Amino acid sequence: MAEQQKDDEILGKAYDSKIMRRLLTYVKPYKKYVVMAIIMNIIVAALPAVRPLLSKIALDTYIANKDYNGLLMISMIVLAVLILQAVVQYYLTYYSEYMGQKIVYDLRVQIFKHVQKLALRYFDKTPVGRTVTRVTNDVDSLNEMFSSGIVQVFSDVFVIIWIYVFMFGMAWDLALVVLLVMPFLIYATMVFRKKVRETYRDVRKHLANLNSYMQEHVTGMNIVQIFAKEKDELEKFSAINGEYRAANIKSVFYYAVFFPVVELLSAITFGLIIWYGGGEVIQSKLTLGVLIAFFQYTEMFWRPVRDLSEKYNVLQQAMASSERIFKLLDDETFIPDAENPVKLEKVKGEIEFKNVWFAYNPGEYVLKNVSFDIKPGETIAIVGATGAGKTSLINILTRFYDIEKGSITLDGIDIRQLEKRDLRKYISMVLQDVFLFSGNIKTNINLGNDEITDAQIIEAAKTVGADKFISKLPNKYEEEVKEKGATLSVGQRQLISFARALAYNPQILILDEATSSVDTETEILIQEAIQKLLVGRTSIVIAHRLSTIQNANKILVMHKGELKEMGTHQELLAKKGIYYRLYQLQYKDQEVVRTV
Amino acid sequence: MLDRKRKGNGLELFGNLVHLKKYFLRYKGTLALGFIFIILSNIGNVYIPLLVKGAFDELQKKLSTDIIVKNAILIALTSAFAGLFSFLIRQTIIVVSRKIEYDLRKDFWEHIQKLPMRFFQNNSTGNIMSHATNDINSVRSFVGPSVMYSVDNGVLFIMTLSILFSLSTKLTLYTLIPLPFMSLFVYLVMSKIHSRYTKIQEKFSELTTRAQENFSGIRVIKSYFRENYEIDQYSKISDEYFQRKMNLVKLQAFFHPIFFVIAGLAFIIIFLVGGNMIINNELTVGTLTAFILYLSMLIWPMISFGWVANMIQQADASMKRLMKIFNEPYEISENENTNHVIKDLQGSIEFKNVSFRYKDDLPVVLDNVSFKIEQGQTIAFVGHTGVGKSSLINLIPRMYDATGGEVLIDGINVKNIPIGILRTNIGLVPQENFLFSDTLANNIVYGITDGSQILIDKVTEIAQLNKDVETFPNGFETILGERGITLSGGQKQRSSLARALAIDPKILILDDSFSAVDTHTEEEILKRLKEFMKNRTSIIISHRISTVKDSDKIFVIDKGKITEQGTHDELVAFGGIYADLHTKQLLEEELSEME
Structure with missing residues (x-):
């Protein structure tokens, strides 16, 4: 757990070449988009740089020579350049976003697929959230890096390059003068970036404190109130809140300094252009048009430099997210399929447990040396106190977990030799906590399996007696089921889960009877449904109902992880052992209910 | 009705943000200063192009370099001047926004703390957290950046415009032609962006819900081998999410180019019209340059307008959500009937025809319950899960208020006892143990202001925690929870007991507090508690007969009513629920001892 929690605290380095290389493999399928984006970038970056040049020509050539038609013509060229730029820019944004979103989509589906394959051990130790x-969220935060991030970096670099190409082309000496300011700008940006990173870390630390304080105290609010500690807690909260404020104000300071500094550098460049360039103009070495063009260039290159420095955060966040994602993708808690799986032609349903040992945590056995066998068509009831190992017994039969020692066979073949897919097709499981998905009644019965026809769904629902209440619903089988089946009663949910098992028509059925109490009418419905479920197939039931154990061919009594007693209801009662006491404890009361 | 709605629309748009008024007023001095800085800084900003113009006009005359050099230096100085105030703007307005954020969050927390348990049951922690973080944050962006940029850009806009008009009315009018289109465009597109954005959010939450549901129901999915189907479904939702994102992208991709086309048009107009005016000697090249520089100054305010509008919209929605919480009633509070003379409690308790339900449309949990407990007695409540035992004891410290009848302590209705006095005299050990991630010592003395080591030693001894503490890495100073050690269920229960004992309560309530403590330790604790609880009232809820059998009186609760009462022996003889429970526990003991 502790290690897992650290996952969320990964801050990430700004650049990790290993992670980056792995991330780039996701870009591969979209190589042509990358190439296209780069080409469009070069164009889009160059076009704005053309404009000052055109304005220089307009001023020096046409306005100076009072050529109004020439001025009109060059204006049209500028307009054409502008429209071209707009069109290219549109496609550039569109396609780079498209690429970014596609990659995010691919990655999301890949992660989801991976999680579907993970074994239950993973889910046991990892909170769903x-x-x-x-x-x-983690996948989504990569989008920015793929779409605007990578592409924008190219674009920023090209803009700077183009600006210098044009400036040097127009007046190399003035360009050099302008270049003088560049180191200061880069230095200022670097210092700023470093300071911001430090304060940002501080801000995040205090924000995390604030969040964990709130999380904890909202959860434990009853304690705060019971002990009448509201005042003290408010003080504590204010202290943490205050630290967060202080950290933020500190980071405001650096922003407050940085932006004016950039402005100042820009103004100094203006001054230099006027001072140096002005002298040249007086000596007629340069024209006024060149100066105006240079002003425009100066204003252009602060943005890409600043943008570039901001990419750091995007990168850092992306690195942190991808590190967490890759960690999940590298988690290989799988239940492997055999290399050459055996196919069963026809399943009879004979099951044998031979000296089975099983532990969730190494060394802590929850099943110890369990052996028994079930003949085809038999119904077996498993009974035992809480923690006796009943649930573990059924968990290992469908290979939710693999056993440590011993073997489990189906029709004489070790279940590890069968494909999981087949195994679970032969064996259906009805769990104690009925889990309904949001969707409708139908999708909850067939779980989206199109091979199960509507007729089969209705047939199954009828058999277990669920059809009665379903047909009373306004939309019948199409009736919407809310998250976790909140709109249905406990009994109705159970009947649906029975119908689900029946619709899949398995050779072997595992039933973990729910303990929750339902009204007598529903209880009778459920008991009848269970009898119909068990008919004609090998069944294993974790029994909480007297009727179920009385009808079972054989009862297995689990006690502290061991199989202690085995036999029919009457045989076991006569033994006056564990079963006898369990019966008194769990089942005897139900006799009264039945006679009533 | 319709009419009112229409009228309200204008205000409703940002109506929720009105609630921030009191915070703004708190910092009105600093904010006013900030606005002055904005004006000063912009004066500097708009002066620079004028200096450039001056230099250019000189250059055209090609006379001397004096003025040119002077202006070059002045440009840098002016920028330094503007920069100083721009620095001060952030130091005032943005800093104030951080302070308002602090105040707002503090008020939020103060409010939350007073809300009844009902609120916390109806709202998930995550939901409350998202208010305290996301919503407050987006309100903060309104208070800081949005306000700063709108004022700053507004001022800049007006100043620039006035100068442009004074330089050349004709050229200014021409230049301005495309700009209103920019604002109109922003206005039209922003609402579309907003609705597409909402659609994206909806899909995103579907992505989240679906994943949540899938991972929670993974057992069912695996047992029916539906993984591939689920993957298909998830891919489908992901794809829809992708489509909706692209729908927004199409709009956004359009947004930026339109902006610079409009800005570029203004630029072309300046050259075309301005150039023509130069040709006709109506304008100098310097003025033209100034126009170009001012135009680039105007673009950003135009663009930021949309951005700010978006932020305000989000802030308004967030403020609406926050106000919903701020408007939650306290329910359990002091009123005009509160008797502030009460400084202490004795500890006799009486329930007079008490009924309780969690909500009007939910069934009754307690139905007309009456009983009396004398000071110094030990009383037990027994019954199956969900019959209302915990609900009953929660009424005593007013974690909930009874919906019918009266709960009296020392003959006074609990609603008339000051809440602080009431709760500090009741030691409640709730069923769900909760310890803070702090040191063990701090957890134990949580309810008191000055806890001595003697006291800590005493209560840990009673709670039989002393031996455990010896094994902790730093003894009493060991940190518990995520950042420290994880206690076992039993250790948690005993720490929680020690914490309740430390406040020296007149009434001690144990809500199934020994369920994870082994019977032997439990016996030891009960022995010590007996001594400690002399002259104090104890209420014990338990499923275990061993815990309650020595109580002065045992009440059996079933379906919200007291069905049996008496001593252990009386109830066993009675042969009801209690007797049944008794037999079963004997059986369970037997079972667990079997090998």
Whole structure:
């Protein structure tokens, strides 16, 4: 857990070549977009630089010579350049965003796919919210890097290059003078970036403190209130809140200094152009048009320099997100399929556990040396106190987890030799906590499997007695099911999960009976449904109902991870052992209910 | 009705932000100063092109370099002047925005703390957190950057325009032709962007919900081997998300080029019209240069207008969400009937026909419950899960208020006892243990202001935590929780007990507080508690017979009513729910001892 939590605190280096190289593999399929973007970038970066040149020509050639038609013509050229620039810019933005979003899409689907394959051990140790963040926020934060990030860097660099190309072309000595200011600008930007990074780290630290304080105290608000600590807590909160404010104000300072400094450098450049260039103009070495063009260039290159320095944050965030994503993608908690899986032609449904040992955590066995066998068509009931190992027993049968020692066979073949897909097709599981997905009743029964026809769905619902309440719903089988089936009653949810199992028509059925109490009417419905479910197939039931254990061919009594007793209801009662006591504890009361 | 709605629209647009008035007023001095700095800084900014113009006009005459050099130096100095004030703008306005953020968050927290448990049950922690972080943050962007940029750009806009008019009315009018289109364009596109953005958010939350649901229901998916189907479904939603994003991109990609085309048009007009005026000797090259420089100054205000509008829109929506929380009633509070003379409690408790339900449309949890507990008695409540035991004891320290009847302490209705007095005299150990990630010592003395080591030692001994503490890395100074060590369930329960004992309560309430403590330790604790609780009132809820059997009186609760009451022996003899529970626990003990 502790290690997992650290994941979210990864701040990330600004650049990690290993991560970057891996990220770039996602760009590969979109190589042509990258090439296209770069070409368009070169064009888009050059076009604005053309404009000052044209304005120079307009001033020096046409206005100076009072050539109004020439002026009109060059204006039209500027307009044409402008429109061209707009069109290219549009496509550039569109396609670089397209590429970025596509990559994000690919990555998201890949992560989701990967998570689907992960074994339950992964889900046991990872809070759902954390995995959700990986496929949502973390992936999304990469978009900026792929779309505007990479492309923008190119564009910024090209803009600077083009500006200098044109400036040197017009007046190399004046360009050199302007160039003098460049080191100062770069230096200022670097200092600023460093300071901002430091304060940013500070801000994040205090924000994290603030958030964890709030998170903790919202969760424990009842304690705060019970102990009447509101005043003290408000003081504590204010202190943390105040630290966060101080850190922010500190970062405001650097921004407040940096922007005027850039402006000042720009003004100094203006001064230099007028001072040096002005002298040249007086000596008629330069024209006024050149000076005006230079003013425009000066204003142009501060933006790309500043943009470039801001890319640092984008990069840093992307690195942190991708590090977390790659960590998840590298998690290979899989239940592997056999290399040459065996295919069963026809499943009879004979199951055998032979000296099975199983542990969730190495060394802490929850199942110890369990052996038994189930003949085809038999119904087996598993009983035992909480923590006796009942659920583990069914978890390993469908290979949610693999066992440590011993073997489990289906029709004489080790289940590890079968494909998981086939195994789970043969065995359906009805879990104690019925899980319904948002969708409708139909999709909750067939779980989106188109091979199960509507007729089969209705047939299954009818058999388990769910059809009665479903047909009363306004939209019947199309009735919307909200998240976790919130609109349905406990009993209705159970019946749907029975219908689900039946619709898949498995050779083997595992049923973990729910303990939650329902009204008598529903109870009778459920009992009848269970009987119909078990007919004609091998069944394993974690039994909480007296009726179920009485109808079972064999009862397995689990106790502290071991199989302690086995036999029919009457045999086991006569033994006066563990089962006898369990019966008194869990099932005897139900006799009263039945006679009532 | 319709009419009112239409009228309200203008105000409604940013109506929620009106609630920020009191915060702005708090810093009105600094803000006023900030606005003065904005004016000063912009005076500097607009002066620079004039200096350039002056230099150019000189250059055209090609006389001397004196004025040119002077102007060059002046440009740098003016910029330094403008820069100084630009620095001060941020130091005032943005700093104030951080202060307002602080105040707002503080008020938010102060408010949250007073809200009843009901609120915390209806709102997830994540939801409350998102208000305190995202929403306050977006309001902050309004208070700081939005206000600063709109004022700054507004001032700059007006100043620039006045100078342009004074330089050449004709050229200014021509130059201005394209600019209103820019504003109109912003106005039209922003609302579209907003609606597309909302659509993206909707899909994003679908992406989140779907993933959440999938990962939570992974067992079902795996047992029916539906992974591929789920992947398809998720890919589909991802694709829809992608499409919606691209829908926005199409608009955004359009946005930027349109801007510079319009700006470029203004530029062309300056050259075309201005050039013609130069040809006709109506204008100097210097003025033309000044126009070009001013134009670039005007572009940013025009662009930022849309940006600011967007921020304000978001801030308004956030403020609306915040106001919803700020308007949550405290429900449990002191009123005119509160008797502030009460400084202490004795500890007798009486429930008089108490009924309780969590919500009007939910079934009753407690139905007309009446009983009396004398000071110094130990009383137990027993019953199945969900019958209302915890709800019952929560009414005593007013974590909830009874919906019918009266809860009395020392004969006084709890609603008339000052909340602070009431709660500091009741030691409640809730069912769900919660310790703060702080040192163990601080957790134990949480309820008191000055906890001595003697006291800590005493209560940890009673709670039988002393032996555990010896094994902790830093003893009492060991930090608990995420950043420290994780306590076992039993250790948590015993720490929580120690914390309740430390406040020296007149009434101690244990809500199933020993469920994770082994029976032997429990016995030791109960033995010590008996001594400590002399003359104090104790209420114990438990599922374990061993915990309650020595109580002065045991109440059995079933379906919101007291169905059985008496001593252990009486109830066993009675043969009801209690007796049944008793037999079952004997069986369970037997079972757990079997090998």
